[in-house]
Amino acid sequence: MAVEKSLVSGSMTMLILKLLSEKDMYGYEMIDTLRQKSQNVFELKAGTLYPLLHGLEDKGMLRVYEKEYAGKTRKYYSITQSGMNMLDRKKEEWTEYQDAVARVLAMGV
């Protein structure tokens, strides 16, 4: 089921960091993995992903390296310790948010 855009964009940083905390990936791989894991709920556009990745790399949350693949060079992203710290923070925020929403929705009438 497609979900409202604003709900998605806020947590995108957290999701990308989570993906990279498990494995180093390059851009296309991230979009693909995200789509699969979310069962097609998250269709992240590349145009949104790359500025996000470059921004995170600039802030030191990610590290970049290049690897050869089939004669072409691919840019791989890997998470740094600051990135892991940020991921933990975002996960906490998300859990708080989740609980709050759940509590409000559970308000009986």
Added chain:
Amino acid sequence: MEEYLRILLEQIRCRQAHDAIRDEIEEHIRQQIADNISSGMSRGQAEEAAVLDMGSPVETGIALDRIHRPQIAWKMILFITVITIAASVMHILLGTQEYVCGATVGLVLMILMYRLDDTRIAEFAKPVAVLLLIAVFAGCHMGETMYGVTQSIQVGGIEISFFPLMLFYVPLYAAIIYSYYGSGYQGLVKAIIWMILPIIAALRMPSLTLAAILLVAQAVVLTIAVGKGWYHIAKEKTLVGLWGTVLGLPLLGFVQKYVMGGAANYQVMRIRMILTGQKEWDYTAKTAVDGIRASTWIGDSGQNLSANLPGGESQFVLTYLISNYGFVAGILICAALAFLIIRFFMIAVHQHNQLGMAMGVGCAMVIMLNAVINIAQNLGMIPSIRSFLPFFSAGNTSLVVSYMLAGIVLSIYRYKNIYASHVQLKAFKMHLEIDKSAS
């Protein structure tokens, strides 16, 4: 796809960032096209769908433009300017007006270097390095000497000192060996040859100090090059070999000169003094140490050192300033330099772009080695040798070189968000082929 890329790149004002971004995004689109084709679309449809999937090129371009921008190292420039002003004031009060002129020129050149892209500097590295070498070798024949050591050369009425001038070779060295990226052991051999040339020049002057500084600084740069896999060779073996030689050479020289009597008298005396722990090297060093011992915490200690201490405004500027302004001044100066050097190293090491990293570390090494040697000399820990305190010593060439090295480091910082790990350098007059298949 080309249209998409064109519009996207148009939004990114900083030209130099285009290549890396284009490569990454183009690669992405190509992969999407391939996937589309394998799920049944025609070539044309696949490309259209892939580009559509990317979203708005304008939005993406603007977002990327915000990130890939030259960083202005405001704080560093401010700090260096403050140091310059403070040092200028101190020098003027002490009567050495020459400092101001050299420092101003230096500061201007620093800003110029800073605005220059470090890869452009790298493109001219080889010809400039060759010029430097020719200048020194020629200087050994035609230049001015002092105590039998080639010191400087007069160019249009301006005296250019070789010692600081040659130090500029180090960042150029980084750029030169970068051009051998991917060429295996051949590249390594060429890198070593380029490293040895200035050392030979230094030994011809002769200046053992310069040779030592060049050797260590270049060895560090080469270590980075090898360690980062520029040459695709066995790293550990090469590095062990390199540092074994760097550390072993002085040992060999020591053995040859001292044990086997190949040294001049003064050199033997010095070594004997080191070995017996004697602290008073020679007249100048003694004067310097006494000067410091007699200084006070703050304020003029009343000694009129300028009369007794030659080189007070250049080599022994630290002692001079301590004697006239107190220990506090000396400590502040050392602290300021230490801070500067540490910042330079940090900027260089955090560089994504490896050419920038190598050049930056080279510059920082040179400044650090000179500062350490000069401070040790002022404190009487080593005999009087040719050295200068970067940014503080009043010698035109040493000032200009200090500022230019700083300018290179700042330029590296400025472009840190812009280049990928590797850049294709357009070699001066030649076309470079970085051989990627040599993995």
